[in-house]
Amino acid sequence: MSKIITIHSSKGGTGKTSIAFNLACAYAISGKNVCLLDMDMRTPSSFHNLFPRPKRWFNDVLNGKCGINDIIVDATDEIGSEGKLYVGYSNPDIGAIRDISGKDRIWQARALKNLMTIRPELIRSDIDMILLDTPPGTDFISMNSIVASDYVLMVVKPGKCNLNCMKQMIDGVYSSLGKNYGVVENMYHKGQLSLCGSEVGIPSIMSIPCSCDVSVNGNCEVFTLTRTQHMFSTSIFDLMDKISDVLEIP
Numbered sequence: 643m644s645k646i647i648t649i650h651s652s653k654g655g656t657g658k659t660s661i662a663f664n665l666a667c668a669y670a671i672s673g674k675n676v677c678l679l680d681m682d683m684r685t686p687s688s689f690h691n692l693f694p695r696p697k698r699w700f701n702d703v704l705n706g707k708c709g710i711n712d713i714i715v716d717a718t719d720e721i722g723s724e725g726k727l728y729v730g731y732s733n734p735d736i737g738a739i740r741d742i743s744g745k746d747r748i749w750q751a752r753a754l755k756n757l758m759t760i761r762p763e764l765i766r767s768d769i770d771m772i773l774l775d776t777p778p779g780t781d782f783i784s785m786n787s788i789v790a791s792d793y794v795l796m797v798v799k800p801g802k803c804n805l806n807c808m809k810q811m812i813d814g815v816y817s818s819l820g821k822n823y824g825v826v827e828n829m830y831h832k833g834q835l836s837l838c839g840s841e842v843g844i845p846s847i848m849s850i851p852c853s854c855d856v857s858v859n860g861n862c863e864v865f866t867l868t869r870t871q872h873m874f875s876t877s878i879f880d881l882m883d884k885i886s887d888v889l890e891i892p
C-alpha cells in the first residue's frame with residue numbers, strides 16, 4: 643500500500659521543495675518507487691528543467707481537464723535509480739500562475755473534487771511512496787493534501803519568531819486532524835537556538851545545516867543525485883531513514 647507524505651510549512655521559503663525533490667530521489671536511489679507532485683501552483687518549482695518536460699500540468703488536473711496519471715512523467719532513466727521516479731509539476735508559466743491567483747470559491751470547490759481523485763488514481767501497484775510538495779500555510783491545496791496524507795513533514799527555519807506560526811499549525815491543523823507528523827529544522831546555523839529543542843517543547847526529527855552550496859545551486863541541482871557525500875545529502879538520507887522507521891517502510 644502506497645504511503646503519502648506531505649511536505650508542508652507554515653511560512654514560505656523554508657526549503658520544502660528542496661527537501662521534497664532530494665528526498666524523492668533518495669527514496670528512488672534506495673530502490674523505492676516514488677511519485678513526487680509539485681502542488682504549489684503559485685510558486686511552481688524549477689526542477690521540471692532537470693527532468694523530461696511534461697505535456698500537461700497539475701493545473702490541468704484541478705481544472706478537470708485530465709487525470710493525475712496523464713501529467714506524471716517517468717524520470718527514472720534521467721536519474722539512473724534502482725526504483726522508479728515519477729514526477730508531476732505545476733505550470734510555471736506566468737499566465738498559469740495569474741490564472742490560479744484569480745480563481746474563486748466555486749472553482750475551488752470543483753478543484754477539490756478533482757483533487758480527491760488523485761489518491762485512488764495514483765495508488766498504482768508499483769508506487770511505494772507519494773510525496774506532495776505543497777504551498778505554505780492554509781492554502782486549500784495544502785489542507786487537502788494534509789487530510790489525504792499518512793505523514794506530514796513540517797519544514798521550519800530556526801528562529802524564535804517562527805515559533806507561534808509553527809505551534810498554531812501543529813495544534814490547529816495536524817493534531818486536530820490526528821495526523822502523524824514530524825518537524826525538520828532546515829538551514830540551521832551552528833550555535834543558533836534550535837526551535838525544536840526541548841526548550842520549546844516541539845520534538846524535531848533533525849536539523850539540516852544551512853549550506854551556501856544549497857542556497858546557490860539548490861534550485862537547479864538535486865544534491866542526493868549529484869553530491870551524495872555533501873552534508874545536505876547525508877542529512878536527507880538520514881531523514882529518509884527516520885521517516886521510513888516511523889512509517890514502518892522496510
Ligand SMILES: Nc1ncnc2c1ncn2[C@@H]1O[C@H](COP(=O)(O)OP(=O)(O)OP(=O)(O)O)[C@@H](O)[C@H]1O
Nearest residue numbers: 654655656657658659660829852853856857860861
Ligand atoms: N539547507 C539549506 N541551506 C541553504 N539554503 C537552502 C537550504 N535548503 C534550502 N535552501 C535554499 O532556500 C531557498 C528556498 O528553498 P525552497 O524553494 O526549497 O523553499 P520552499 O519552502 O519550497 O519555498 P516556497 O514556500 O516558496 O515554496 C532556495 O534558494 C534553496 O536553495
Ligand SMILES: [Mg+2]
Nearest residue numbers: 658659660682
Ligand atoms: Mg516550494
